[in-house]
Amino acid sequence: MNRPCTVVVLISGSGSNLQALIDALADGSIPAQIGAVISNRADAYGLTRAQNAGIPTAVLDHKAFEGREAFDAALIEAIDAQQPDLVVLAGFMRILTPGFVRHYAGRLLNIHPSLLPLYKGLHTHQRALEAGDREHGCSVHFVTEELDGGPLVVQAVVPVLPNDQVDSLAARVHVAEHHIYPLAVRWFAEGRLRLGAQGAELDGQPLPPCGHQVRELPAAH
Known part of the structure; x- marks a missing residue:
């Protein structure tokens, strides 16, 4: 991969694992960049962490959607706008639909x-x-259904x-x-x-x- 790996991070809360990633990427030794941080909660402190690091953020309130499929479809649209190589779940407190998981097969990690x-x-x-x-x-794993x-x-x-x-x-x-x-x-x-x-x-x-x-x-x- 000649260009840096573009990562989108999904959060719901304080974002301590997001901060660990921000800190790890700061010195440029990892060929990756965080393209965006997306939360399903507007009050997630991880959004502040991202903004402090100059990373674009977005909020998709799951309660504004009619069910999981509608929310996940909107989430896919928001993520794909970044053309990510990798999607990282960092305390994202949503059970993802099979369609979402299949869409990012092989490039979706969770801890x-x-x-x-x-x-x-x-x-x-x-x-x-x-x-x-x-x-x-603790365990890092590829996400499946x-x-x-x-x-x-x-x-x-x-x-x-x-x-x-x-x-x-x-x-x-x-x-x-x-x-x-x-x-x-x-x-x-x-x-x-x-x-x-x-x-x-x-x-x-x-x-x-x-x-x-x-x-x-x-x-x-």
Whole structure:
């Protein structure tokens, strides 16, 4: 890819993973640029983060549309206006229609706060603690029609400490998210990561079912 990889980021809330991407792209070492940030909530703080970085933003209120199909059709139109190479879900709290997912097949990434396939859906940190797990973490995956079920790209493994509560565990997982999501975007932008017929591939080789695993994370700044 001779030109930078154009990324559109979808958000619904604070946009901490968006900020991690903005920071990672700031020094120019990743051949990518964020073309737009789109939110389904006008009060999402991530919009402010994008505006502070000079990134165009748009709001599509899902409540203004007659059902998921109508909303997703408008969302596709807004995204495609940017001619993106990659669409990144960063806390986008909408279940996407199969038609939307198929439209962006192979160029739609999501991050989920668990070691998939464990704990799909919500309340992942609470569920990990209740199960007595010794390890927890987060996963970047290609999005398919199966909720939180697409091929895994990279996982960060975080130890569960004896005195952990939901908030303390969630905070450490967030640090891990902010490391592995820019890493996955880097791989895609460099042409190293793709979705093949058998699943996710890195440097032309199939990734294992758990994706690339990261256990040693950089210290938080």
